[in-house]
Amino acid sequence: MAGRLDGKVAIITGGVSGMGLAATELFIKEGAKLVIADIQAEKGLALEQRFPGQLRFSRCDIRSEEDIAAAVALAVDSFGGLDVMYHNAGAVGDNSSIEDMSTAGWDDTQNLLLRSTMLTIKHAINPMKKRGKGSIILTSSAAAVALGGSGPFAYTVAKAGVISAGRYAAFALGQHSIRVNIIVPGAFPTSIWSGHIGGDADMGDRLGLDLGRFARMQVLPQAGDPRNIADAALFLASEASDFITGVALPVDGGLTLHRGPEASASGQLGAVNAAAEQLERA
Incomplete structure (x- = not known):
């Protein structure tokens, strides 16, 4: 089935790599x-060329209100x-312990x-009010729950x-027919994991060499x-979810039901380190 977003205009922050690119x-x-x-301007401009007339790129530091307003x-x-x-x-940010946090x-x-x-x-509210409805999709993490x-x-x-x-x-915002839902991702071998070991954003594009440890983090062995994540975002963006709001939707293979042998912080870090070591040998 195609055309589930026909006629819709969307903004995706962080849309040039990893989950966002999907x-x-x-x-x-x-x-x-x-x-x-x-x-990431170079990747963003490449996407603009790849999808002419369908996609525009806005260089955006999401900490900047001016940049968010400009994208809208x-x-x-x-x-x-x-x-x-x-x-x-998003990114990991400062990964210091409680006692070392500045x-x-x-x-x-x-x-x-x-x-x-x-x-x-x-900044999404006013243009969505003018449309008469809208869907806002946020990204949390299994770490939060x-x-x-x-x-x-x-x-x-x-x-x-x-x-x-x-x-x-x-x-x-429900009174304005603006729905707001939250995706709660589990363990995914994308760029955010490289933040645990100080890797760059491009590292996540290459982390798929060793997926075994990621598969052991949750109930579903994959x-x-x-x-x-893209499929969940599509559902929440489309009319298929037009009576759903305020939901925190886990997309985690059951990670938040039962934490597998690799699901501790040390186990997750080990998975990233193992992938990084394979990259060095490749």
């Missing part, structure tokens, strides 16, 4: 017009409005993950805040694929 490609296939808001303005100016805001961009590291992580969530919601946590301190707290922000916004 969503970009799927949304285009399903008929959407897209603005991709991302800090580009969607309205280029395609006539905004129907879907999918806030996917105020600067804490603030930067909250700005990156939580203030950016507020900004994407805020898994027993014992599975991510760094500042990251885990921020991602828990994303769920609260999304549920509050769903309640406040590694997550970015397409799993």
Whole structure:
């Protein structure tokens, strides 16, 4: 089935790589017009050339209100409005322990993950009101809900805040037929995992060499694929979910039901290290 986003205009933050790129490609296939808001300009401009007339790129630091506002303005100016805001961009941030956390590291992580969530919601509201409805999709993490946590301190707290922000916004904006839902990803071998070991964003594009440890993190014995997240985002963006709002949807293979042998923070880090070692040998 194609055409599930025909006539819709969407913004995807972090849409040039990993989960975001999978969503970009799927949304285009399903008929959407897209603005991709991302800090990786070279990749973004390449996508603009790949999908002429269907996609515009806006260089965007998601911590900047001016950049978020500019991405929304580009969607309205280029395609006539905004129907879907999918806030996917993010990174691990400061992975210090509680006792070693600096105020600067804490603030930067909250700005990156939580203030950016507020900004994407805020700037999506008016153009969606003009359309008469809309769908806002946020990205949390299994770290926010898994027993014992599975991510760094500042990251885990921020991602828990994303769920609260999304549920509050769903309640406040329902009167305008603006739905707000939250995707809660589990363990995926994408760029965010390289943040645990100080890797760059491109590293995540190459982490798929050793998926066995990722497959042992959750109930379903398989590694997550970015397409799993893209499919969930498509559902929440489309009319198929038009009576769903305020939901935190786990897409985690059951990670938050039962944490497998590799699901501890040390096990996850081991999976990333193992993949990095394979990259070095390749």
